[in-house]
Amino acid sequence: MALVGPLLELRGIGKSYGPVTALEGVDFDIGRREVIGICGDNGAGKSTLIRILSGAEQPSGGEIRVNSEAISFRSPADALARGIATTYQDLALAPRLSIAQNVFMGGELLRGPKFLGMLDHRRMRDEAALYLDRFGFADIDMGRPVSDLSGGQRQAVALARALRWKARIVIMDEPTAALGVAESRQVLELIRRLRSEGVTVIVVSHDMDDLVAVTTRVVILKKGRKVGEIETARVTSGRLGEMIMSGVVA
Amino acid sequence: MTAAWKPFLARYGTALAALVLFVFFAATARNFLAAGNLLGIAKHISHIAILGIGFSIALIVAELDLSFANVCSLAAVTTGVLIHGGHGTWLAVSAGLAVGLGFGLVNGLVVTVLKVPSLIATLAVAAIANGLAFFVTDGVSVVGRWPVGFTALGRGDLFAIPALVWWMVAVAGVAVLFLKQTRNGFRLVCTGENVEAARLAGLPVRRLKVLGLLLSGGAAGVAAVLLTASLSSAAANMAGDFLLTAIAAVMLGMTMFEPGHANIPGTLVGALTIGMLGNGLVLLGAPYYVQDICLGFIIIGSVAVSASVLTRAAFDV
Numbered sequence: 301m302a303l304v305g306p307l308l309e310l311r312g313i314g315k316s317y318g319p320v321t322a323l324e325g326v327d328f329d330i331g332r333r334e335v336i337g338i339c340g341d342n343g344a345g346k347s348t349l350i351r352i353l354s355g356a357e358q359p360s361g362g363e364i365r366v367n368s369e370a371i372s373f374r375s376p377a378d379a380l381a382r383g384i385a386t387t388y389q390d391l392a393l394a395p396r397l398s399i400a401q402n403v404f405m406g407g408e409l410l411r412g413p414k415f416l417g418m419l420d421h422r423r424m425r426d427e428a429a430l431y432l433d434r435f436g437f438a439d440i441d442m443g444r445p446v447s448d449l450s451g452g453q454r455q456a457v458a459l460a461r462a463l464r465w466k467a468r469i470v471i472m473d474e475p476t477a478a479l480g481v482a483e484s485r486q487v488l489e490l491i492r493r494l495r496s497e498g499v500t501v502i503v504v505s506h507d508m509d510d511l512v513a514v515t516t517r518v519v520i521l522k523k524g525r526k527v528g529e530i531e532t533a534r535v536t537s538g539r540l541g542e543m544i545m546s547g548v549v550a
Numbered sequence: 551m552t553a554a555w556k557p558f559l560a561r562y563g564t565a566l567a568a569l570v571l572f573v574f575f576a577a578t579a580r581n582f583l584a585a586g587n588l589l590g591i592a593k594h595i596s597h598i599a600i601l602g603i604g605f606s607i608a609l610i611v612a613e614l615d616l617s618f619a620n621v622c623s624l625a626a627v628t629t630g631v632l633i634h635g636g637h638g639t640w641l642a643v644s645a646g647l648a649v650g651l652g653f654g655l656v657n658g659l660v661v662t663v664l665k666v667p668s669l670i671a672t673l674a675v676a677a678i679a680n681g682l683a684f685f686v687t688d689g690v691s692v693v694g695r696w697p698v699g700f701t702a703l704g705r706g707d708l709f710a711i712p713a714l715v716w717w718m719v720a721v722a723g724v725a726v727l728f729l730k731q732t733r734n735g736f737r738l739v740c741t742g743e744n745v746e747a748a749r750l751a752g753l754p755v756r757r758l759k760v761l762g763l764l765l766s767g768g769a770a771g772v773a774a775v776l777l778t779a780s781l782s783s784a785a786a787n788m789a790g791d792f793l794l795t796a797i798a799a800v801m802l803g804m805t806m807f808e809p810g811h812a813n814i815p816g817t818l819v820g821a822l823t824i825g826m827l828g829n830g831l832v833l834l835g836a837p838y839y840v841q842d843i844c845l846g847f848i849i850i851g852s853v854a855v856s857a858s859v860l861t862r863a864a865f866d867v
Contacts, residue, residue: 356750377752394740394748397743405748
């Protein structure tokens with residue numbers, strides 16, 4: 301396995317739905333421990349790109365490489381097995397289930413003979429607490445239903461599930477949408493913590509301030525094409541907004 | 551009412567109301583508290599409870615199984631015809647269970663592969679099962695003096711408690727253990743709670759939906775064998791009346807313990823409440839049709855409380 305070079309490479313990724321082209325020839329690389337932003341106006345192709353990277357959809361053309369190895373995902377389970385986890389805008393959580401149950405959904409811990417498939421509830425609660433502790437939420441009861449949690453806490457649960465899958469790449473779709481100021485700050489801090497733990501993060505957001513605050517680089521899409529990318533240290537949120545509108549990156 | 555009482559009443563309010571009803575009948579209806587009468591109620595509702603448990607599992611994966619009563623009738627006549635024809639108990643019981651599981655599998659495949667909404671798919675499968683049940687029996691009931699080894703399944707006692715009650719408790723216990731303590735049971739719950747979240751978490755949601763409907767069919771098979779054994783007879787429409795009663799038990803159960811969601815303890819208490827209501831009304835001399843009227847009100851009231859879950863099960867593909 302190559303450890304030099306980009307962690308994730310996209311080459312000529314395209315996606316068509318019948319006559320409609322949602323993505324066309326999108327190329328970019330993502331390095332290890334990088335926090336990269338993907339932005340663009342409505343219809344730019346951000347959601348389609350996420351769905352392709354998360355295995356929810358297959359591209360019509362192009363190639364995805366992880367550690368220089370060409371891969372194709374037929375389902376979200378394939379992407380998870382490759383260490384790519386996605387947290388969605390609606391967080392894809394089951395509100396009535398507990399924090400621990402949400403963290404371990406699809407990766408349950410078992411006790412006793414494996415063929416019986418008996419759940420190890422205690423170990424799942426204990427380990428979920430360890431994951432949440434990494435995001436500064438150590439004092440929450442892991443048996444609490446997710447519906448009782450704040451938006452920031454729910455993001456932490458979604459991220460804990462991603463870490464549970466030992467994800468090397470976490471894709472976050474609109475992580476601060478519908479959150480208050482304090483909760484948004486909490487989520488940006490979660491992203492920084494992920495990076496400090498060696499996880500590569502892809503943030504898709506409409507919020508330019510958030511992208512400038514937390515990412516190292518931003519890829520700009522317009523009408524299904526990549527129009528450019530820019531290091532966030534060189535740009536303000538206002539300028540980034542102008543680039544999205546004009547489609548000119550300079 | 552203080553805020554602290556609200557969650558308690560939401561969870562246990564219906565069960566408490568059932569308790570009040572129990573006390574009312576105990577005080578007003580002669581012989582209601584007799585051990586034989588109470589065991590009779592439990593025995594009487596055992597088939598309904600087992601069918602309701604199957605229906606609950608289908609609802610837990612957010613699907614409706616409206617075929618269970620007809621599948622139960624078909625499984626019952628299959629078992630009855632085999633026993634009546636002198637075949638062994640094991641063969642007859644296995645065939646009855648296989649019919650239930652087989653039709654459950656068909657329901658699951660029609661819903662997940664052909665993408666027919668379960669409301670329509672299971673109604674269609676119910677019609678097929680009904681037709682086949684009349685085909686198998688030619689419309690004539692199968693009655694006979696059947697081997698004790700078979701009839702004991704539905705008529706025997708253990709520690710003075712009818713076998714049917716033990717079977718009901720065993721099926722409920724296994725269902726609770728499966729749903730709460732095993733990986734596949736938990737995944738059924740996840741699938742019903744948020745199918746997209748389950749899919750994105752890598753769960754094989756189509757297979758899990760098939761499993762939920764398969765188990766519902768399996769419960770119909772179990773109820774069929776016990777029904778045939780307890781009555782020593784089988785008829786093409788013998789479980790038809792159970793459809794509404796079992797659904798009412800599940801709906802009532804959805805108003806307690808896990809409000810708004812199908813759950814096995816709720817289904818069991820719901821079935822017992824309906825059985826108790828029917829029995830108490832009979833003992834008080836109420837005309838038989840009053841039970842039907844009560845059943846209708848129970849369903850409307852319960853569904854009004856649990857509407858969102860049912861809508862999702864009925865209309866999501």
